[in-house]
Amino acid sequence: xxxxxxARKRVEEMEKIFNRQLELNQSLSDSLSQLSQEQSTYLxxxxxxxxxxxxxDLDLSNKGYFNGIPCGVLSEDGxxxxxxxxxxxxxxxxxxxxxxxQ
Numbered sequence: 001x002x003x004x005x006x007a008r009k010r011v012e013e014m015e016k017i018f019n020r021q022l023e024l025n026q027s028l029s030d031s032l033s034q035l036s037q038e039q040s041t042y043l044x045x046x047x048x049x050x051x052x053x054x055x056x057d058l059d060l061s062n063k064g065y066f067n068g069i070p071c072g073v074l075s076e077d078g079x080x081x082x083x084x085x086x087x088x089x090x091x092x093x094x095x096x097x098x099x100x101x102q
Contacts, residue, residue, distance in 0.1 A: 045079065058074050
C-alpha cells in the first residue's frame, strides 16, 4: 500500500511538472511569435533613434513642446537600454536553445 501511495504522489508531482512545462513552452512560443511579428517596428524604432529627426524631436522636447505626452523614447537612456536588453536577450535565447536541445 505504501508503494502505491508513493507512486501516486510521484505521478501527481510529475503531472504538475509536465503541465508547467507545457505552459512555459506555450508562453515562450507566444512571446517568440510576438517578437518576430514586431521586428519591423523594432527596426523602425532603431532607424528613428539613429536619425536627425530623433535629434530634432529631442531638442523640441527639451524646449517643452511635448509637455503632457509620454516621451520615454526621447529619454537619455531609454532606447539605448532597450538595445542593450535585446542584445542580452539574444544571448540568453542562444543559451536556452542549447539547453532545450538536451
